[in-house]
Amino acid sequence: MSAIEVGLKVILLFFVLVTIHEWGHFYFAKRAGILVREFAIGFGPKIFSYKKGETRYTLRILPIGGFVRMAGEDPEIVQVNPGQTVAIKLNKQNDVTSLYLDQLDRRSNVIMGVVEQIDLERALRISLDVDGEKVTYPIDPQAMMVTKGTETQIAPYDRQFGSKSVGKRALAIVMGPVMNFILAIVLFFIVVIMSGVFTNVKLDSVLAGKAGEKAGLHKGDVIISIDKQPIGDDREKMVTAIQSSAGKPMTWVIDRAGNPLTLQVTPEMEDGSGKLGVVISGDRRSATLGEVFTGTYDSVVGTTIGIVTGLQKLVMLQFKLDDLGGPVRTAQVSAQFAKMGLSSLIAWAATLSLYLGIFNLLPIPALDGSRLLFMGLEALRGKPIDPNRESMVHFVGFALLMLLMVAVTYNDILRLIKG
Numbered sequence: 001m002s003a004i005e006v007g008l009k010v011i012l013l014f015f016v017l018v019t020i021h022e023w024g025h026f027y028f029a030k031r032a033g034i035l036v037r038e039f040a041i042g043f044g045p046k047i048f049s050y051k052k053g054e055t056r057y058t059l060r061i062l063p064i065g066g067f068v069r070m071a072g073e074d075p076e077i078v079q080v081n082p083g084q085t086v087a088i089k090l091n092k093q094n095d096v097t098s099l100y101l102d103q104l105d106r107r108s109n110v111i112m113g114v115v116e117q118i119d120l121e122r123a124l125r126i127s128l129d130v131d132g133e134k135v136t137y138p139i140d141p142q143a144m145m146v147t148k149g150t151e152t153q154i155a156p157y158d159r160q161f162g163s164k165s166v167g168k169r170a171l172a173i174v175m176g177p178v179m180n181f182i183l184a185i186v187l188f189f190i191v192v193i194m195s196g197v198f199t200n201v202k203l204d205s206v207l208a209g210k211a212g213e214k215a216g217l218h219k220g221d222v223i224i225s226i227d228k229q230p231i232g233d234d235r236e237k238m239v240t241a242i243q244s245s246a247g248k249p250m251t252w253v254i255d256r257a258g259n260p261l262t263l264q265v266t267p268e269m270e271d272g273s274g275k276l277g278v279v280i281s282g283d284r285r286s287a288t289l290g291e292v293f294t295g296t297y298d299s300v301v302g303t304t305i306g307i308v309t310g311l312q313k314l315v316m317l318q319f320k321l322d323d324l325g326g327p328v329r330t331a332q333v334s335a336q337f338a339k340m341g342l343s344s345l346i347a348w349a350a351t352l353s354l355y356l357g358i359f360n361l362l363p364i365p366a367l368d369g370s371r372l373l374f375m376g377l378e379a380l381r382g383k384p385i386d387p388n389r390e391s392m393v394h395f396v397g398f399a400l401l402m403l404l405m406v407a408v409t410y411n412d413i414l415r416l417i418k419g
Contacts, residue, residue: 009338010331011063013349015041017180017356018066024179025068025172026055032168035071035159037152042066054142054153064327064405070172072160078147080118087112088126088137095140096126099154101147111135120145121157162387166379173371180357185300187350192295194343198233198282210277215252215265217278222255235280236302242267246274299347300354307355311362326405328412365397 018041029036035054042060049058078101080086087110089098100107113128113135124139141159144151157163161172201223206212223231226241227250241250246269254261267274287295325333330352337348361369370393378384 006335006338010334014063017353020179020183021176022066022068024175028175029070029172032164034161035155038069040067070161071155072162082115084115096137096143097140099145120154166375170375173368177357177360180353184350184354187346188299189296191347192292196284197287197291199285200282201231201235201238202282204279204281207277211268212276212278216263224253227251242276243273303351303354307358326408326412328409366394
């Protein structure tokens, strides 16, 4: 497989994972009636941008996530104050459709005047002094404010994120991670169909100098039983038996090229559990529909447990910097899975999607879990948290996440340089 093909597959993987997450936010925000200003993949400067309807779709240079910018979440429109000279354009119903704040002498087919009163959120009206005469016009709910060559659609209060009920806002936030969970389930489902199910447990390889080789295990050995317990096609049963038997002799019955053999196998202690230094595989057959559902369930549950265990170690600070990986290391591992074949890449994509969903639900400032926590507090208090304080918490959290990202990326690059 060429480097270009691998690179394209890795880019597509990240694009799908981020897009499906942000689409969850986008779709349910739109359903709630929230004005979505931007749907972005990536951060930093724009590479590509186009506008459809009310939303601008952008592709940005740093492929480390994405965002959906909803009206009312951040200061977004230049303030218009009484006494300011502006120009307005009307439609046939005499509703204001455009509000110009600069370069007024270059505007054509407009009415210029001095603002006496203006309300862009609730009343949607503007009163102007035009050559000594006071005139008042209604403002179209989709009117554009134009300044410095940029058009920004106004956001009436009922189109803003904060105007919606706690339930609708929470749904728009939680559906990002939920879409990642759904994607992971679908991908694991596909993997089980493609890969089939094991009919036995076979040793794919035996590492030199490890406990498995010392016990006489060979590549291709089929495991029949361990300590009189049949193994069948249950790889987890075999792994559990090995991990819990460090330093303890085990009696294995194996099938080697059709001949049954009995071996005494003693796992060695490594990283707190028993290890043999063997790679497990097995012969496969097509899965039945029931086995597809069972295999999907087992994959989702097993992967979730592994992710949660890893996050627990992260929270308890039971890790070294080398244990962490940023975008560079993730891309490197993704490239390795891409080289292993489509089934392996899809399984890895499912794992990443599950991780992205779980990680985003953590109550860390700037993540979806933190925003849901603030909404929960609002529901309990009966009134929202001060938006300025909440924004500051999210800003600090985002800054710290970016610092961590820079640190792990720097470490990833050093690891690559050192080989």
